Amino acid sequence: MNSDLTLSSLRDKGHKITNVRKEVVGMFSQADKPLTAQELHKALKTIGLSVNKTTVYRELQFLTDQGYLVEVHLNPKETSYESTDLMHHHHLICETCGKIDNVTNCLAKELEEDVLKKKGFEIARRSLEFYGTCADCSKKS
Amino acid sequence: MNSDLTLSSLRDKGHKITNVRKEVVGMFSQADKPLTAQELHKALKTIGLSVNKTTVYRELQFLTDQGYLVEVHLNPKETSYESTDLMHHHHLICETCGKIDNVTNCLAKELEEDVLKKKGFEIARRSLEFYGTCADCSKKS
DNA sequence: ATTAATTCGCAAATGTCTTGCATATTGTAT
């Protein structure tokens, strides 16, 4: 548990609880994949909370600044975000259907220590994504 | 050698050799880090070849389509490119000074096979970047 | 109910990247 993305945590830190914040926090708690500003905006509208896109951007900025979310760059078009509460994992991105799956195994620990200490480079964070074809899409071809 | 980014290779494939193409190919051959459209545009201007930014974008698109370059997404702001001729490597990105270094070691292949075959996911390409503080910047702090 | 701090909506601006179209350049055939 990296930061505890909950309303009570936010309240404890003295942050205001707005309708948008409430819903966004809920969505990230339940999300099984990274979410973009556009996706959130649409999802909020769907549940009847019509909010301005700017507000969504500001909320993402806020939650990221507070350490509740991290940016994930899966494509060059738009930034995705996910909760920092999530267990360490990497992404499997199907380039055919777009589905995003997770790998919870960590593939890089030895590599990090071995190679990077030699360079004197202190790793703060890593980004590892696999692009390819998911099982479902493989069958269909 | 993945694709041979040279003028003769381009000629052999029937592609025209323009001044811009000549210089861009040269720049990618010598580059020790991924380059962005903006960086190329500036570099071309510096050597006295004032070309429109659109042309730079189109050249990058062209060389990527032909398999000479690959996109690298180091930050959410802009896309970088590098030659596919380069030896397999990953990036060390210093978040303090912006310097980009390479790691030529690769992830344990077995791990990829082990974990991903279980998911039935066929890996086409992987993206691995480390963000942190380089040796130089560590010393200064 | 007051009030201070924060958030929201709206319009405008940024910056990257793309597209349409007319013109210029390249490589090749004559």
Added chain:
DNA sequence: ATACAATATGCAAGACATTTGCGAATTAAT
């Protein structure tokens, strides 16, 4: 050298994600 077809280029216009300014609305505490 000339003519031609294919391709590349410049310029203007657009598409879009993301940011910013600012006044109005909302939140939480007094």
